[in-house]
Amino acid sequence: MIDVSKLDPNFKYEITKEPGGEHITRCFACGTCSATCPVRGINEEYNPRRIIRMALLGMKEEVLSSDFIWLCASCYSCEEKCPQDVRIAHLMNAIKNIAVREGHIHPSFRAQLEALFAHGRLYEVTEFDNKKRAKWGLPEIRENVEGTRKLFRKTGMEKLVKGEGREE
Amino acid sequence: MKYGLFLGCTVPVRALNYELAARKVGEKLGLEFQDIPEFGCCGFPVKSVDRMTFILMAAENLSVAEDANLDICSLCSACSSVLTEVDRQLKENQTLRNRVNEELSRVGRKYQGRIQVKHLARILHEDVGLPRIKEMVKRPLSEFNFAVHYGCHYLKPSEVYGEFEEPENPRTLDELLRLTGAKSIPYEDKNECCGGGVLGVDEATALKIAALKLDHVKASGADALVLICPFCNIMYEANQKKIEKLSETEFNLPVLYYPQVLGLALGIPPDELGFRMNRVKPREILSRLG
Incomplete structure (x- = not known):
């Protein structure tokens, strides 16, 4: 059941203002995206x-607090096939960016931010890793943590890492 | 031909066989790779969370390559895709570029749009060129049937890659594989995604997506699946045992990186191509090779 009194008619305009979301109102609901989506x-x-x-429709809260917006695999199948050029993979990113600002970040993405903040990379490079690399004649990898931390501080990502605005 | 080698996060710790084979093959074909310690994460993981942080991460990497005066050679398809995408946005959108440069100037960097980003496979296809590689083949792999997997980000979003490939009907990997003498065999849903993009959010869904391809490739009778992205590899090789358990099917399907296959055809000893690090042991393939 959709409760009309809870709809936010401005949500779609909020999305069109977000980079990547500009084309959402072009959608004529043909369903090509869903038909081609591997997920x-x-x-x-x-x-x-x-x-x-x-x-x-303006179901802002339901969309932004949902888990399902995080299930997009970013494979671009829909984006390549959409007859209305809605740019759906970009649109999903726009919606997720808004969701994050409203306090809804998926735990697995928070975990990735934490790894980046801790190591400057998604995966830690341990001494063991570098030993293994050396054994195969591959150059040592160093973690450049400071640059990432500086950037995360500047853009507010540090707050997400530290758990401010955490859901629940 | 000299490039800045962009390893990204996954390759240098999870795909040493890929890196090793890429370096060996590059050396053989006269590609010079420079390691640049200042390269960091491409920004892909942050794209869904905060667009501006993502763009700045990618832009910083691009500016690092510019300082070295080198085009980027990337081994990971996701890194290739997002670095190409941001490079294109910054080349086309002056307002965004100014904003990015304002931020980059705080860390003493500047994006100028002077370099190009290319996946290794694209470099082999476009810069080295098929005739040159063909000349160098010493041990044609004519007894093998391989299934190539393009994955998503080597091809898409097509708007950022220009005319290079047709996402609906790609051909470059098939052509690169045929150069080695091996047959590129067709299989159902060849262009499907590996599912890697949702692995962290919903593992069961991701594994089921990967299982479909393993099924289709197995049905085609291919000796191995051949790919060019470390994350696709995580889905098909590192998770193959898990998928076998979930789907109660034994695949035992070797998953090879294209440079490993090309390396064999160029006459590089298998030991130097990191096959020992492949999780699904390609013993049968190597023994048939003699």
Whole structure:
């Protein structure tokens, strides 16, 4: 059931102002995205046509606090095939960027930010890793943590790493 | 031909066989790779979270390559895709470029748009060129049937890659594979995604997506799956045992990086191509090679 009194008619304009979300109102709900989506083929929770419909209707809270927006694999299948050039993979990123600003970041993405903040890379490079690399004649890898930390401080990512604005 | 070698986060710790084979093959073909310690994460993991942070991470890497006066050779398809995407945005959008340069100036950097980003496979195809590679083949792999996996980010979003490939009907990897003498065999849903993008969010879904391809490739009778992205490899090789358990099917399908295959054809000893680090042991392939 959709409660009309809770809809936010401005949500779609908020999305069109977000880089990547500009084309959302072009969608005519043909469903090509959902038909071609590899995630949708396996998991019914993720349905790009439905997400776009919900956003256009103004179901802001349901969309932004959902887990399903995080299920996009960024494979661009939908984006390549969309007859209306809605740029759906970019649109999903725009919606996720808004969700993060509203306090909804998926734990697995927070974990990736934590790894970047700790090591400047997604995966720690341990002494063991460098020994193994040396054994194969590969050059040592150093972690450049400071640059990433500086950037994260500047752009507010540090707050997300430290758990401010954490959901629940 | 000299490039700044962009290893990204995954390759140098999870895909040493890929890195090793890429370096050996590059050396054989006259590609010079320079290691640049200042390269960091390409920014891909942050794209969903905060666009500006993502763009700045990518832009900083681009400016590092510019300082070295080198085009980027990337081994990871996701790194290739996002670095190409940001490079294109910054080349086309002056307002964004000014904003990015304002931020970069605080760390003494500047983006000028002077270099190009290319995946290793694209470099082999476009810069080295098929005829030159063909000349160098010493041990044609004509007894093998391999299934190539393009993955998503080597091809898409196509708007950033220009005319290089057709995402619906790609051909460069097939052509590169045929050069080695091996047959590129067709299989169902060849252009499908590996599922890697949702591994962290919903493992079961990701593994089921990967299982579909393992099924299709196995049905084609291919001797191995051949790919060019460390994350696709994590799905098909590192997770193959897990997928076998979940789907109650034994695949035992070797997964090779294209430079490993090309290396064999160029006559490089298998020991130097890191096959010992492959998780699904390609013993049968190596023994048939003699």
